[in-house]
Amino acid sequence: MICSRFQLPSLRLMGTAVPKPLAVKLPNVTPSPLSFESPSAFRVKTFGELLRALCVFQFCSFPLLVNNCAKLMSVAQSLLGRRGVSLLLKPTFYSQFVAGENEKEIFKSMEKMSSLGLRPMLAVPIEEDLGESSGEKRYDDNMNAMLECVQMSHRNSWSKDPMMQLKITALLNPELCAKLTKLISQQPYDLSLLVRAMDGEPINFAGLDENEVSHFHCGLQRLNKIAEASVNKVRVLVDAEYTYMNPALSLVTMAMMKKFNKDGVWIWNTYQCYLKESRYLLLKDLQLSQNEGFGLGVKLVRGAYMDKERKMAETENHVDPVHQSWEDTNNSYNGLLDVLLEVISKRPESYRIIVATHNEESVKRAAKRMKELDIDNDGGSVCFGQLLGMCDHVSLTLAKEGYAVYKSVPYGSVSDTLPYLVRRAQENRTVLQGIRKERDLLRQEFKRRLRGGSKSSV
Structure with a gap:
């Protein structure tokens, strides 16, 4: 059963008590040699790439511009038209954060990424929220786009363990997800019901009217098709969204795990550590995966x-569901990181994690703990992730040291990716405004080139 919120019970995993992360006493070991202080990581970039990154990051360092980027884009479109905006954005923001518009451009970006030891995690930039819901045809079109993403991720040798991102509200009405969240807080649904619905069995879900049941069935079968196409080929990382729909998204994701993660970890869930309930949610799902006998990503x-x-x-x-301070969020993130690495060290075949962060201290902590627990840098159970076009000094350094590193890679036309880029900029503006160090390292490498230094490999 999945519940939205209640008091955290005493959980036990694999026969041992789940550790309280902040109370774990770690052994004294040699500090991690990882360092992200050198601009040499950027020597793989061309002069043009350095200049573009510097200009984009300079723009992103102004809160007023980032906070109002949607309005700025609207004004630009009214003045320049769609073609004019495309000509303005394509060589700048688009090229910094998007892989390409067509298969040829995408392949070129992926090949370069692969040559640097980085792995792509493709993402179809589809944005849906309350009030933006669509008909079944639109959701079917989104499903087909995601099936193409599965094929693109699998049929090329960019990485030995390809991943992609999936947004459930691109396949299932956000209003229905919000309603399901309220329903399961009162009367949880059994995961088996959803699995049977994925298989095509007509299930009457309590609390939903006839049209909602029909749409829910369609959505579950869309997700089922994507999962079936992905198993043994591509790992699918399901995005978390807002708290008013996350319990429903997790319910669906756990049902997919129950069905498809019996012999491998192919479906993954996302846990947002800025939420006060994140520790409870993760420990609950760890317990659920043990009870139901499936792997948890x-x-x-x-x-x-x-x-x-x-x-x-x-x-x-x-x-307020969000931690009150940045320090509390850091403690939440690092605490859950410790718990997961401990679990993975015991059963790496059943549990996996992508340390998806731009925070250097969390990255160093993960690398250090991996050494302490004798977890292989590139064994598949632990990997790292950052956004395309950002935090490259961390990504490239990790790759050089032999860690598995993924970059979240959106792709599509300028018009298709513009809403995605605007929303990501607004949601991640604290990250964008905190890029001073990366900008300073880029500037140092830029000056070195101007003085006559040559480009070299990392």
Whole structure:
């Protein structure tokens, strides 16, 4: 059963008590040699790539511009038209954060990434939220785009263990997800019901009307088709979204895991550590995976929807679901990281994690703990992830040291990816505004080139 929230019970995993991460006393070991202080990581970039990154990051360092980027894009479109905006964005922001528009451009970007030891994690940039829901044809079109993403990820040798991202609300009405979240907080659904519905069995889900049941069935079968196409080929990382729909998304994701993660970890869930309930949610799902006998894949993130979550809580007179301080979020992230690495060290075949963060201290902590627990750098159970076009000094350094490193890679036309880029910029503006160090390292490498230094491999 899946519940949305209740008091955390005393859980036991693999016969041992789940450790309290902040109370674990770690042995004294030699500090991790990882260092992200040198601009040499950027020597693989061309002069043009350095210049573009510097210009883009300079723009992103101004909060006023980032906060109002949607309005700026709207004004630009009214003045320049769609073609003019495309000509403006394609060589700048688009090229910095998007892999390409067509298969040839995407392949070229992926080949270069692979040559640097980085692995692509392709993402179809589809944006859906409350009030933006579509008909079944639109959701079917989204499914076909994701099936193409599976094929593209699998049929090329960019990495030995390909991944892709999946957004459930691109396949299932966000309003229905919000309603399901309320329903399962009162009367949880059994995972087996959803698995049977994925297999095509007509199930009457309590609390939903006839049209909602029909759409839910269609959505589950869309997800089933993507999962079937992915098993033994591509690992599918399901995105988390807002708290008013996350329990429903997790319910669906756990059902997919129950069906498809029996002999491998192919479906993964995302856990947002800026939420106060993140520890409870992850420990609950660890216990669930043990009880149900399936593997659990974890994408561990800090989170990107803080402002909207707090505004919604205030408007609806709810308790703020987000940690009150950045330090509390860090403690949450690092604590869950410790728990997962401990579990993985015991059963690496059943549990996996992508340490999806731009935070250098968390990356160093993970690398250090992997050494302590004798977890292979590139054994498949632990990998790292950052966004395309950002945090390259961390990504490239990790790759050089032999760790598995993925870059989240959106692709598509400028018009298709513009809503994605705008929303990501607004949701991740604290990250964008905190790129001073990367910008300074880029500037150092830029000056070195101007003085006559040559480009070299990392």
